[in-house]
Amino acid sequence: xxxxxxxxxxxxxxxxxxxxxxxxxxxxxxxxxxxxxxxxxxxxxxxxxxxxxxxxxxxxxxxxxxxxxxxxxxxxxxxxxxxxxxxxxxxxxxxxxxxxxxxxxxxxxxxxxxxxxxxxxxxxxxxxxxxxxxxxxxxxxxxxxxxxxxxxxxxxxxxxxxxxxxxxxxxxxxxxxxxxxxxxxxxxxxxxxxxxxxxxxxxxxxxxxxxxxxxxxxxxxxxxxxxxxxx
Numbered sequence: 001x002x003x004x005x006x007x008x009x010x011x012x013x014x015x016x017x018x019x020x021x022x023x024x025x026x027x028x029x030x031x032x033x034x035x036x037x038x039x040x041x042x043x044x045x046x047x048x049x050x051x052x053x054x055x056x057x058x059x060x061x062x063x064x065x066x067x068x069x070x071x072x073x074x075x076x077x078x079x080x081x082x083x084x085x086x087x088x089x090x091x092x093x094x095x096x097x098x099x100x101x102x103x104x105x106x107x108x109x110x111x112x113x114x115x116x117x118x119x120x121x122x123x124x125x126x127x128x129x130x131x132x133x134x135x136x137x138x139x140x141x142x143x144x145x146x147x148x149x150x151x152x153x154x155x156x157x158x159x160x161x162x163x164x165x166x167x168x169x170x171x172x173x174x175x176x177x178x179x180x181x182x183x184x185x186x187x188x189x190x191x192x193x194x195x196x197x198x199x200x201x202x203x204x205x206x207x208x209x210x211x212x213x214x215x216x217x218x219x220x221x222x223x224x225x226x227x228x229x230x231x
Contacts, residue, residue, distance in 0.1 A: 006199030008047055015040040031074065034063035038078055045081070050089045057082040073116060076105035080123050087127055099124040115158070118147035122162050129169055141166040157193040157200075160186040164204050167211075176215050183208040202228050 002011035019036035026032055041056035057078060064075040083098035103120040110116050125140035145162035152158055167182035187208060190201040205228045212221035 003043060003046075008043055012040075012043055015043055029063055029067065031063060031067050034060040034067075034074070034078070037063070038081065041085075042081065045085050045088070050085060053085055054082070054089075057085060071105050071109060073105065073109055076102040076109070076116070076120065079105070080120055083127070084123060087130055092127070092131065095127055099127050113147050113151060115148060115151050118144040118151070118162065121147070122165055125169075126165060129165075129172065134169060134173055137169055138166075141169055155189055155192070157189060160189045160200070160204065163189070164207060168207060171211050171214065176211065179211055180208075180215075183211060196227075 002008070002014070015036065019033070019040055022030065022033040022036050037056045037060040041053040041060065044050075044053035044056070061075065061078040061082060064072060064078055068074055079098045079102040083095040083102065086092070086095035086098070099120070103117070103124055106114060106117040106120045121140045122144040125137040125144065128134070128137035128140070141162060145159070145166055148156070148159045148162050163182045163186035167179040167186065170176070170179035170182065183204060187201070187204045190198065190204055194201050205224055209221040209224040209228075212218075212224065
């Protein structure tokens with residue numbers, strides 16, 4: 001709950017305590033211990049603490065591969081998490097094969113229209129985008145959005161992720177009208193489902209403000225940024 005509200009400092013001691021309990025009661029190699037490792041690593045990654053997050057993700061991945069198998073969905077999830085961390089940390093060559101492997105697992109084990117597959121599509125698209133490979137990124141973003149809307153519903157908070165990411169891609173390509181419509185839709189979903197002051201809502205606000213500024217709509221961008229600051 002704290003994490004979903006962006007209260008990372010309050011969430012951290014609970015994640016740490018959960019990990020300690022599972023290590024003690026279940027053992028350091030138990031899959032549930034790996035889940036706690038994943039959770040704590042995700043918290044660190046969200047705060048930009050890459051050096052703390054990486055060994056936790058690697059340890060979780062090792063446990064899942066050993067105890068659940070290399071094709072298990074939990075293995076795929078951790079592969080994606082580690083790949084995103086590598087991308088954010090500039091380790092692009094290390095990230096790509098992890099994204100590819102995670103997507104292959106999701107398609108094989110869960111199916112092409114599962115929400116987890118949409119997440120993997122979105123993650124791989126983000127990697128292509130980071131490399132300037134927009135033509136390869138766009139269809140993956142579009143597929144991720146279509147799957148999310150179909151499986152979760154067009155108003156689900158998770159749908160805002162592919163909307164925001166596709167909008168960013170369009171912005172990079174100079175397709176400003178298409179980007180704006182997607183930002184507005186993502187912003188409406190997050191405001192309705194998460195609230196105006198949620199960190200995820202504010203991310204979309206900031207992204208949209210950047211687009212407005214790029215389009216020469218400086219006053220609108222400033223007004224949007226003031227709303228973010230006031231939250």
